[in-house]
Amino acid sequence: MNAIDRLRLLSSQMHLEPAEDAQCPEISTRKKDEVYISSAALPNGQRISMLKTLLTSACERNCYYCPFRAGRDFRRATFHPDEFARLFMYLHKAGAAQGIFLSSGVFNGGMHTQDQLLATAEILRHSYQYRGYLHLKIMPGAEKEQVLQAMRLADRVSVNLEAPNDARLQKLAPKKHFMEELMQPLRWANEIRREESPHQAWKGRWASTVTQFVVGAVGDTDVEILSTTENLHRQSGLARAYFSAFNPISDTPLEDHAPTPLIRQNRLYQASFLLRDYGFTLEDLPFAGEGNLPLETDPKTAWAQTHLQQHPLEINRASREELLRIPGIGPKGVEIILAARRERRLCDLSVLGKLGVLAQRAAPYILLDGKRPERQLVFAGW
Numbered sequence: 050m051n052a053i054d055r056l057r058l059l060s061s062q063m064h065l066e067p068a069e070d071a072q073c074p075e076i077s078t079r080k081k082d083e084v085y086i087s088s089a090a091l092p093n094g095q096r097i098s099m100l101k102t103l104l105t106s107a108c109e110r111n112c113y114y115c116p117f118r119a120g121r122d123f124r125r126a127t128f129h130p131d132e133f134a135r136l137f138m139y140l141h142k143a144g145a146a147q148g149i150f151l152s153s154g155v156f157n158g159g160m161h162t163q164d165q166l167l168a169t170a171e172i173l174r175h176s177y178q179y180r181g182y183l184h185l186k187i188m189p190g191a192e193k194e195q196v197l198q199a200m201r202l203a204d205r206v207s208v209n210l211e212a213p214n215d216a217r218l219q220k221l222a223p224k225k226h227f228m229e230e231l232m233q234p235l236r237w238a239n240e241i242r243r244e245e246s247p248h249q250a251w252k253g254r255w256a257s258t259v260t261q262f263v264v265g266a267v268g269d270t271d272v273e274i275l276s277t278t279e280n281l282h283r284q285s286g287l288a289r290a291y292f293s294a295f296n297p298i299s300d301t302p303l304e305d306h307a308p309t310p311l312i313r314q315n316r317l318y319q320a321s322f323l324l325r326d327y328g329f330t331l332e333d334l335p336f337a338g339e340g341n342l343p344l345e346t347d348p349k350t351a352w353a354q355t356h357l358q359q360h361p362l363e364i365n366r367a368s369r370e371e372l373l374r375i376p377g378i379g380p381k382g383v384e385i386i387l388a389a390r391r392e393r394r395l396c397d398l399s400v401l402g403k404l405g406v407l408a409q410r411a412a413p414y415i416l417l418d419g420k421r422p423e424r425q426l427v428f429a430g431w
């Protein structure tokens with residue numbers, strides 16, 4: 050196979066992988082291109098065209114959900130680092146790919162595989178002077194020095210936990226070691242950010258770290274996934290978690306398991322943003338008895354129905370923390386409301402709408418100048 054054919058094969062196989070697939074917000078839409086190039090949002094919100102691919106689809110591990118697992122019968126392909134870097138630069142210079150997400154199957158151990166990924170990144174950064182976005186995967190079994198090197202070269206690194214704890218991981222990927230191979234690199238990344246000078250990193254700031262979970266394959270609950278996520282945000286400087294609804298792959302041990310509904314993945318995203326950006330704690334989230342979020346209502350609205358419907362918040366007096374609890378108002382909306390309040394009293398739902406608030410969503414949970422907005426709208430019609 051020539052290089053383009055291998056890239057096409059690897060990239061299309063990558064899109065079968067449940068990990069960070071097209072349902073992930075970062076890799077959200079896919080152009081039908083000669084190779085698979087996705088439109089992806091960077092951490093700063095900018096959208097770029099992203100080549101998401103593997104250095105090799107050969108793998109010696111046997112994760113039960115994964116299409117690349119050892120022994121599964123399908124056509125595999127491999128790149129050498131210099132060959133891959135040359136091909137990517139060809140696409141980059143042609144304007145087809147502005148950034149790259151590079152992962153790999155594990156071959157000859159995690160350390161060797163990580164060396165191959167690092168060699169590719171070194172060639173891109175130092176031989177080709179590539180200055181675009183680079184997301185590198187950290188392999189299970191990588192060493193601290195390799196994590197440091199990846200963080201020097203990349204904008205973002207990811208260590209995919211896949212499961213929220215060791216017991217769940219053993220049912221999902223029995224050859225992976227939760228603490229030693231997956232949690233430890235995330236901790237090293239945080240230590241590096243805290244203890245080493247960011248001048249060593251290619252842009253003068255350390256790569257951010259993210260992780261990803263396969264949701265719903267082995268009985269994992271939302272409370273398990275979100276408590277691990279919250280710990281990582283607080284203790285390991287995790288930038289964000291990705292959630293991938295389990296989708297069974299033929300010829301894998303989990304092929305007969307039911308797929309996870311996409312709405313569960315969406316609820317996990319909503320809840321993780323509440324924990325990270327809205328001041329919610331795990332105890333605030335409306336888990337049902339079995340430890341899962343309700344699917345029919347988003348978690349912020351469910352919280353507000355219990356806590357604010359009978360006790361609405363006065364928009365003109367509510368604190369920043371209280372405003373963040375109101376459905377339809379996000380962190381930006383809060384800042385806009387606080388600035389507008391310094392100029393005038395907010396008395397009308399339409400004014401909130403003009404400030405960028407989702408006013409109809411907020412209406413059941415707020416007072417405007419002491420009045421419920423619905424009553425106010427009726428009066429306005431008189």
Ligand code: SF4
Pocket residue numbers: 108109110111112115116117118119153154155222
């Ligand atoms: S290590 Fe596991 S998840 Fe990663 S490519 Fe290999 S089988 Fe798939």
